[in-house]
Amino acid sequence: MNTQTKNKQDIRKVDIQLLKNYAAEDADITFQLKQILKSQIADNQLEKLFYEIEMPLVGVLATMERNGVRIDSAALAESSKVLTAQINELDVEIQQIAGEKFNISSPKQVGEILFEKLKIDDKAKKTKTGQYITSEDYLEKLQYRHPVVAKILEYRGIKKLLSTYIDALPLLVNPRTGKIHTSYNQTVTSTGRLSSSNPNLQNIPVRDAQGKEIRKAFIPDDNEIFVSADYSQIELRIMAHLSGDQNMCKAFINGHDIHAATASKIFHIPINEVNSEMRRKAKTANFGIIYGISAFGLADRLNISRSEAKELIDGYFQTFPQVKIYMEKSIANAQKNGYVETILGRRSRIADINSANSVVRGYAERFAINAPIQGSAADIIKIAMVRIQQQIENQNLNSKMIMQVHDELNFTVPKSELETLKKLVVEQMQNAVNLHVPLIVDCGIGQNWLEAH
DNA sequence: AACCTCACG
């Protein structure tokens, strides 16, 4: 698609996972990892980012992978029984309503049934390759046209949970350790984030009720407590820091609900008169800003007209003028240097920033805005991880860091260490760097991941 | 292997 994708392919050729099984101080391995990461780091920041963060992190990730995560396979098996019965029922029901046998897991066949047989939309949209679009957000808008649509979405939802998580995870439990051992990939992403694979533990469901059941199956070691600590709004705080926008910084410094504060400003009303609809719009706008907003994208997500979306964005930039200036500066940086940088000097090359093709150029511009924000958040949590692991070892704690999910760290903790560990984690996460706004960490505990989160 | 869809931050 663009340069970002291409860079990734090159880096993937080297198998860092193998390297991680050895001690990080091995000179040859140091050299190899350095070769891979160096190109992404500014020379004057090499000392700090490479030697103080990425290299020590190798060992931390290896420890987390070795620690592994315990799951409740019996609970998942029980879930599987219930959901498999449900899905079989839905299968029969859907074929009945449609009046034809077809494979509901095939987007192609679903499209043909909905748009050719049942004709629920005479100007149905198609993908590049000429297939009907049947994605969730699109079908949701067509739900009222035919009762089968909701059933298909329900089928899809359950099928996803079963095949990707409920039935798949128990098969990956290592028989020797009784745990799931993911791989944390240190050199995959274009922004500096980690990724997780085999299995991916960074996309375990949480948003709906059925998904939450899966999180319940992630449990601490015997007689221990699950501890989960996550940064509150870290990317928006970084936007406030990088832009230096006075209004946005003030909102964070005063500890306001940032989405409500945003709504109050852009709709010109007191914060206590912000209703849930206004807050929702402001929240979507805040996310949009981080991603390099467009009126079209915002309109689509809020289901409002494009002109309304434009007014919302204009209001946003009037309220946070330095945010707009920051976004323009990011694009100008990319044009001038061919790259953008995070707070700690992690670089991402952007080749397409001057492309004559406006679509390609658009991707590059949005990447130029987002990469320093997403990448800085990654820098920050990596610092915290290295320091936390150091503390765990120095203090001879038996607590174990077991997962990282971008802005969140998870631990299994003996009861006797609970207070020590919580304090240590929150302190290291909140003070990893010093920004113009405070970093806030929420820390929860429980008998499983869901309770702790 | 490409495509579509969908799970997460």
Place this chain on the structure above:
DNA sequence: ACGTACGTGAGGTTC
């Protein structure tokens, strides 16, 4: 006139 919010990984189908 066009296509359009950032970053990932995985499963199922299709070719």
